[in-house]
Amino acid sequence: MKNIAVIGGGAAGFFSAISVKNHYSTYNVVLFEKSSKFLSKVKISGGGRCNVTNSTNDIRTLCNAYPRGGKKLKNIFHQFGTEDTRNWFEERGVPLKVEPDGRVFPVSNNSQSIIDCLVHECEKNNILIKFLRSVKYLSKVKSKWIINFNDNSSSDLFDSIIVASGGSPKLKGFDWLKNLGHEIINPIPSLFTFNMPNESIISLSGIALKQVRIKIIDTKIDLFGPLLITHWGMSGPVILKASSIGARDLFEKEYSFDIHINWLIETNTEILFKKLEDYSMLFYNKLLLKQNPFDLPSRLWLFLIEKSNLNDNKKWGELGKKNMRKLIEFLTKDLYSVIGKTTFKEEFVTCGGVSLENIDLKTLQSKIVTDLYFAGEVLDIDGLTGGYNFQSAWSTGFIAGKLAGKFY
Numbered sequence: 001m002k003n004i005a006v007i008g009g010g011a012a013g014f015f016s017a018i019s020v021k022n023h024y025s026t027y028n029v030v031l032f033e034k035s036s037k038f039l040s041k042v043k044i045s046g047g048g049r050c051n052v053t054n055s056t057n058d059i060r061t062l063c064n065a066y067p068r069g070g071k072k073l074k075n076i077f078h079q080f081g082t083e084d085t086r087n088w089f090e091e092r093g094v095p096l097k098v099e100p101d102g103r104v105f106p107v108s109n110n111s112q113s114i115i116d117c118l119v120h121e122c123e124k125n126n127i128l129i130k131f132l133r134s135v136k137y138l139s140k141v142k143s144k145w146i147i148n149f150n151d152n153s154s155s156d157l158f159d160s161i162i163v164a165s166g167g168s169p170k171l172k173g174f175d176w177l178k179n180l181g182h183e184i185i186n187p188i189p190s191l192f193t194f195n196m197p198n199e200s201i202i203s204l205s206g207i208a209l210k211q212v213r214i215k216i217i218d219t220k221i222d223l224f225g226p227l228l229i230t231h232w233g234m235s236g237p238v239i240l241k242a243s244s245i246g247a248r249d250l251f252e253k254e255y256s257f258d259i260h261i262n263w264l265i266e267t268n269t270e271i272l273f274k275k276l277e278d279y280s281m282l283f284y285n286k287l288l289l290k291q292n293p294f295d296l297p298s299r300l301w302l303f304l305i306e307k308s309n310l311n312d313n314k315k316w317g318e319l320g321k322k323n324m325r326k327l328i329e330f331l332t333k334d335l336y337s338v339i340g341k342t343t344f345k346e347e348f349v350t351c352g353g354v355s356l357e358n359i360d361l362k363t364l365q366s367k368i369v370t371d372l373y374f375a376g377e378v379l380d381i382d383g384l385t386g387g388y389n390f391q392s393a394w395s396t397g398f399i400a401g402k403l404a405g406k407f408y
Contacts, residue, residue: 008164009033012376012393019401021125034134050111054387069381167350167377187352190247195340196233205231213262284317363404375400
């Protein structure tokens with residue numbers, strides 16, 4: 001009989017522990033959690049509903065949702081993908097639903113459904129959970145592992161260890177893995193909203209746009225998607241995607257940069273100019289303020305007119321070609337300064353961690369030391385918002401739990 005340790009009481013840790021028992025029912029499994037509670041991110045994710053995964057089944061599309069990892073994750077998702085995740089939970093009594101944007105949630109709209117399922121599986125499989133066990137370092141005695149804790153205590157001997165300790169905001173948090181010879185990619189935030197303390201647009205807090213285009217100046221980031229104006233700046237899927245894709249660029253800029261927003265999507269200024277010309281003739285005697293040719297929210301339309309230094313009492317027939325081009329400039333290349341960031345709904349996600357170059361991506365075993373496996377955010381893997389980060393936790397946890405055995 002073999003003894004297996006899992007370090008970390010998050011989604012990846014629980015799924016790893018359960019996977020071990022599902023593949024090797026006679027093995028003893030002990031899960032060590034550094035705090036006094038487990039599955040904290042599962043609890044708060046998706047506004048307390050838990051965005052379990054995404055409905056995307058196409059492997060290429062799925063890999064593209066991971067700015068760090070990408071194509072390297074192809075084999076991992078072939079072994080355990082989004083459909084496998086959905087089946088796994090539904091077979092264990094947690095019905096799931098797909099929302100229009102592809103996000104998958106429990107029908108209960110309550111993350112506790114996911115937590116209860118995972119805890120029940122641990123109890124059913126006699127997985128022992130130990131709290132307040134913060135790891136100081138790992139050591140080996142012949143072929144066995146010992147976990148040494150920060151309270152100067154140590155564990156029993158283990159045949160294999162699965163590390164699912166999650167991300168860390170500081171490089172120092174990975175020292176115990178670096179000391180074993182692993183390369184650590186500097187951890188930085190990768191999912192956040194943009195702060196705009198000096199921009200008056202924050203007075204429009206609450207306005208949501210279904211589709212805008214944003215460009216971050218002096219980067220290659222050029223994206224389309226929904227945007228939300230907040231009381232501190234901007235959020236919404238397109239901002240979160242930009243923060244994830246541009247995590248390292250924006251970190252190097254110390255989160256101080258400029259963005260252009262195209263509120264109309266259309267980039268051909270001549271097409272827009274012709275539209276405004278036709279509109280000004282059709283609504284010659286109507287006020288700019290009252291007639292909006294682009295179906296923008298009325299408060300935003302007024303804001304952009306004022307920002308263009310156009311008199312909101314001016315009539316369309318009085319606009320003139322020069323002012324039309326000026327208005328088009330503000331509608332398609334509206335400039336804002338970002339100063340700082342805010343964590344998205346307390347969902348702290350990092351990029352960085354143990355380099356994938358040090359990992360056998362077929363088994364998730366370390367290439368540096370044997371019988372040491374990795375799962376979840378401790379690896380240099382992070383996804384866009386939409387259930388992708390949990391999916392990588394389930395997938396890597398499932399594979400790590402195979403322990404490179406006959407089930408691979």
